[in-house]
Amino acid sequence: xxxxxxxxxxxxxxxxxxxxxxxxxxxxxxxxxxxxxxxxxxxxxxxxxxxxxxxxxxxxxxxxxxxxxxxxxxxxxxxxxxxxxxxxxxxxxxxxxxxxxxxxxxxxxxxxxxxxxxxxxxxxxxxxxxxxxxxxxxxxxxxxxxxxxxxxxxxxxxxxx
Amino acid sequence: xxxxxxxxxxxxxxxxxxxxxxxxxxxxxxxxxxxxxxxxxxxxxxxxxxxxxxxxxxxxxxxxxxxxxxxxxxxxxxxxxxxxxxxxxxxxxxxxxxxxxxxxxxxxxxxxxxxxxxxxxxxxxxxxxxxxxxxxxxxxxxxxxxxxxxxxxxxxxxxxxxxxxxxxxxxxxxxxxxxxxxxxxxxxxxxxxxxxxxxxxxxxxxxxxxxxxxxxxxxxxxxxxxxxxxxxxxxxxxxxxxxxxxxxxxxxxxxxxxxxxxxxxxxxxxxxxxxxxxxxxxxxxxxxxxxxxxxxxxxxxxxxxxxxxxxxxxxxxxxxxxxxxxxxxxxxxxxxxxxxxxxxxxxxxxxxxxxxxxxxxxxxxxxxxxxxxxxxxxx
Numbered sequence: 001x002x003x004x005x006x007x008x009x010x011x012x013x014x015x016x017x018x019x020x021x022x023x024x025x026x027x028x029x030x031x032x033x034x035x036x037x038x039x040x041x042x043x044x045x046x047x048x049x050x051x052x053x054x055x056x057x058x059x060x061x062x063x064x065x066x067x068x069x070x071x072x073x074x075x076x077x078x079x080x081x082x083x084x085x086x087x088x089x090x091x092x093x094x095x096x097x098x099x100x101x102x103x104x105x106x107x108x109x110x111x112x113x114x115x116x117x118x119x120x121x122x123x124x125x126x127x128x129x130x131x132x133x134x135x136x137x138x139x140x141x142x143x144x145x146x147x148x149x150x151x152x153x154x155x156x157x158x159x160x161x
Numbered sequence: 162x163x164x165x166x167x168x169x170x171x172x173x174x175x176x177x178x179x180x181x182x183x184x185x186x187x188x189x190x191x192x193x194x195x196x197x198x199x200x201x202x203x204x205x206x207x208x209x210x211x212x213x214x215x216x217x218x219x220x221x222x223x224x225x226x227x228x229x230x231x232x233x234x235x236x237x238x239x240x241x242x243x244x245x246x247x248x249x250x251x252x253x254x255x256x257x258x259x260x261x262x263x264x265x266x267x268x269x270x271x272x273x274x275x276x277x278x279x280x281x282x283x284x285x286x287x288x289x290x291x292x293x294x295x296x297x298x299x300x301x302x303x304x305x306x307x308x309x310x311x312x313x314x315x316x317x318x319x320x321x322x323x324x325x326x327x328x329x330x331x332x333x334x335x336x337x338x339x340x341x342x343x344x345x346x347x348x349x350x351x352x353x354x355x356x357x358x359x360x361x362x363x364x365x366x367x368x369x370x371x372x373x374x375x376x377x378x379x380x381x382x383x384x385x386x387x388x389x390x391x392x393x394x395x396x397x398x399x400x401x402x403x404x405x406x407x408x409x410x411x412x413x414x415x416x417x418x419x420x421x422x423x424x425x426x427x428x429x430x431x432x433x434x435x436x437x438x439x440x441x442x443x444x445x446x447x448x449x450x451x452x453x454x455x456x457x458x459x460x461x462x463x464x465x466x467x468x469x470x471x472x473x474x475x476x477x478x479x480x481x482x483x484x485x486x487x488x489x490x491x492x493x494x495x496x497x498x499x500x501x502x503x504x505x506x507x508x509x510x511x512x513x514x515x516x517x518x519x520x521x522x523x524x525x526x527x528x529x530x531x532x533x534x535x536x537x538x539x540x
Contacts, residue, residue: 024471051381054474056487056500069487071474071502075381075397082474102384105510113218128211128539137219138498 001047001079009047013040018083026069026082034085035094041072041081042099048074049081052096055106057114059140064088066139068110070096092119113138176204179521183212187290187525190535192509194524201520206513210506213539221499226252226326226466229499234320236501237537239282242275242311243479244537245324250405251475251486252326255468263456264328265407270341270449271314271323273442277348278307279480280388280435280442283532287432288359290529291368296359303351306344313337327462338450345443352439360433369432371423373515373527380426383514384507387482388438389531392418392431399478411448413441431530467494481505481532501540505533 001009003025010018010027017033020026029037041049049072056069067086073079085093095118096103107118108127115136118124126133135142144153182193191212197205217236221229233244246268253260285300308318313334315323323330359365375385377393390397398415400408416437418430472489482504489498508531516524 050378052384053476053483054485054487054500054502056498056502058489058498058500069472071485071487075395078402100384101379101382101514102507102510105506126211128214130211137216138222 001077003081006047006079006081009044010037010040013044021084026084028084028086031085031087031091031093034096037083038094038096038099041083048076051075052100052102052106055103055110057110057116057138059114059138060086061140063141066114066116068093068116087116090115090117092117094119095121095124097121112136115139181524183209187528188535189286189528189533192533192535192538194512194528196521196524198521203516203519203521203524206516206524208509208512210509210535210538213535215540217501217540218499221496223495225494226468226496229496230325231320231322233501234322235536236503236540237479237481237484237505237534238319239534240275240279240480241319241321242271242324243279243477243484245321246272246406247475247477247479247484248486249324249326250477251473251488252466252468254475255471255473255488255490256326256463256466258327258461258463260327260461261456261458262407262454264458264461266449266453267329267333267458268324269406269408269411270446270453271311271329273445273449274307274310274341276442276480277439278304280439281307283435283480284355284359284432287526287529287532288365290525291365293359293362293365296355299351299355299358303348306347310337310340310344313340325462326466328460329458332458338453341446342450345446349440349443352436356436360436366422366429368523368526369422369429369530370427372428372523373519373530374424375426375431375511375515377426379514380511383511385482385511386504386507387479388434389431389482389508391415392434392530393426394418394420394430399476399483403476405477408445410452411445413444416441428526428530435532465494467492479504481534481537482508503537503540505531505535506538509533509538 014036018027018029018037021028041047051073053071053073058067065086065088067084070083072081087093095107107121110116111124112126112128134145177198179196179198181196182188183191193209195207196203217232220232230245233248234241237244281300281304285297288296312318315321315331375393377395380390380393394417396415396417401415416434418425418434422429468490470490470492475486477484484504485502487500488496491497516527
């Protein structure tokens with residue numbers, strides 16, 4: 001199905017629960033509706049998004065809005081969809097590990113790097129960084145610590161330019 | 162009675178947690194596995210990753226697009242060309258660049274040579290994991306010839322920085338095509354030798370046939386891709402299903418696991434799919450060499466990469482599976498966010514599921530057949 005067909009189908013099944021981001025082939029879902037929409041996308045045989053490729057976390061840059069972009073694909077019907085779920089002020093996003101097991105590690109990574117909270121995740125803890133790490137490094141307002149376990153962290157960034 | 166009581170107090174029968182790694186020759190890098198065992202039988206595995214984390218995604222937020230390419234090399238260091246190619250394709254999608262034909266052909270030739278080289282390491286080290294030492298030396302010997310070709314091409318043997326957004330860094334050196342064809346003539350019979358040595362070896366089949374079966378639906382649900390998924394009989398290859406570059410111009414097959422030595426999707430199938438893929442890659446290289454057009458490889462390289470505001474998800478079939486680059490641009494020469502979908506990351510997450518109920522020694526075989534590269538998992 002094309003993007004327009006998918007949107008039409010989703011609208012008939014769950015009217016008003018999702019919106020299209022202007023000028024893009026992306027749908028935006030609020031955390032409250034994400035359980036319903038994700039179940040629909042996965043279990044409805046006409047959509048059958050059986051393969052969750054990637055969850056990318058991102059920072060909108062205003063210090064309170066963070067989002068996750070889900071890239072979904074159907075290996076049986078061969079169509080693609082990008083869904084975004086955005087949260088403000090640290091509201092949790094419902095976890096989709098029950099639908100796609102692949103989400104387990106991807107959600108842990110989004111939590112580790114961007115500090116997104118996933119409600120209902122069986123094991124939400126840091127995956128790439130060590131357990132005692134402070135802060136979420138991919139946030140735009142992240143400040144590197146001066147010391148890590150007694151070791152000074154180099155601050156000179158002139159060589160990056 | 163008394164003896165039994167003593168035996169019971171001495172021999173505890175609870176679950177034991179066995180630590181494997183981070184420094185262990187069979188973990189293919191710095192990977193730690195917490196293996197929960199009941200006697201010899203594995204009940205659960207918790208992979209602990211992150212020992213090789215080098216902040217790739219954070220670095221990308223400070224580097225211009227051209228400067229990111231050498232960093233992608235270092236993600237999957239056994240298939241660096243694939244990483245360069247994947248990232249370049251994503252950026253080109255964002256920029257909407259039209260590439261010269263010659264660039265596309267060169268890229269395909271190089272990518273398929275890299276696939277052979279990467280699979281040779283995968284097969285060789287897999288043999289090493291299950292106790293066969295000679296196949297490793299043979300595989301590395303043949304890979305050496307490909308590295309020689311790459312050295313002639315761009316001077317580097319491991320981290321190439323060869324494929325750039327919009328083109329490639331150098332045109333092919335003189336006699337490159339002849340040397341590549343020479344290599345393929347040499348290499349085709351070597352695959353048969355390799356099969357005689359390892360694939361049909363009885364001890365090897367005992368260790369791998371029927372072991373660690375990955376059912377297709379579980380594989381898709383966990384996001385497993387590449388040869389590991391095709392071993393389960395799922396016909397899923399981006400080169401065929403969503404042809405990028407010019408893969409739709411070539412005639413090649415997608416080898417699938419058939420359960421020759423046991424069940425479909427067992428460790429042997431995952432291994433053998435890679436052997437067959439090397440033949441298909443050779444087929445593609447021969448066709449590409451025969452059709453290679455003339456042209457300037459530098460003409461489409463942009464002077465300055467400054468994509469419009471927007472985002473892109475670029476996909477690529479690397480030696481390990483489906484690589485994705487999710488790039489958000491805010492109109493500057495530095496990306497706002499780069500997220501890499503690492504295929505080995507997802508492939509490793511299925512380990513606990515398929516190793517459950519097998520012996521500790523089988524975990525080594527199953528892990529080897531997933532062909533993980535820790536540089537790419539930890540980024």
